[in-house]
Amino acid sequence: MKFLCVECDQQMAFAERALPGDGTLAATFKCPTCGRVVAMLTNPMETQLVASLGVEIGGRTVPAEPFEMVRTFVTDGRPDGQTATPSWSVDAQERLARVPSFVRGMVKRIYADYAKERGITEITPAIMDTARAELGLEGM
Ligand SMILES: [Zn+2]
Structure with missing residues (x-):
């Protein structure tokens, strides 16, 4: 899963992730060129889906x-x-x-x-x- 800044045609960098504890997931990504920030919010079901696909958002230590x-x-x-x-x-x-x-x-x-x-x-x-x-x- 990637976020691209349409204006700069740049891959946005992972900025922060929050797991509020109710099963939702919030993550923000920042464009390294123009500084625009986007946020992704998932509901509990989507969080589970993402988790079951083995997708890690941020915090990855080895290349995918x-x-x-x-x-x-x-x-x-x-x-x-x-x-x-x-x-x-x-x-x-x-x-x-x-x-x-x-x-x-x-x-x-x-x-x-x-x-x-x-x-x-x-x-x-x-x-x-x-x-x-x-x-x-x-x-x-
Ligand atoms: Zn940008």
């Missing part, structure tokens, strides 16, 4: 992984280790090798989780295609 929300969704509620880790066919390994290195580990995990949940023991390019379409990961 772009597909963290996708992975949370894919693995949510299903304990790992129910089935063996799927293996990768030679073709699939070659295809994985073409994924940019900075996202390869994450992409690999998404496919592995997908296969595990469906009891697939070997990941092939065909499985990768199906997973991509089903998970909406076109371009990975």
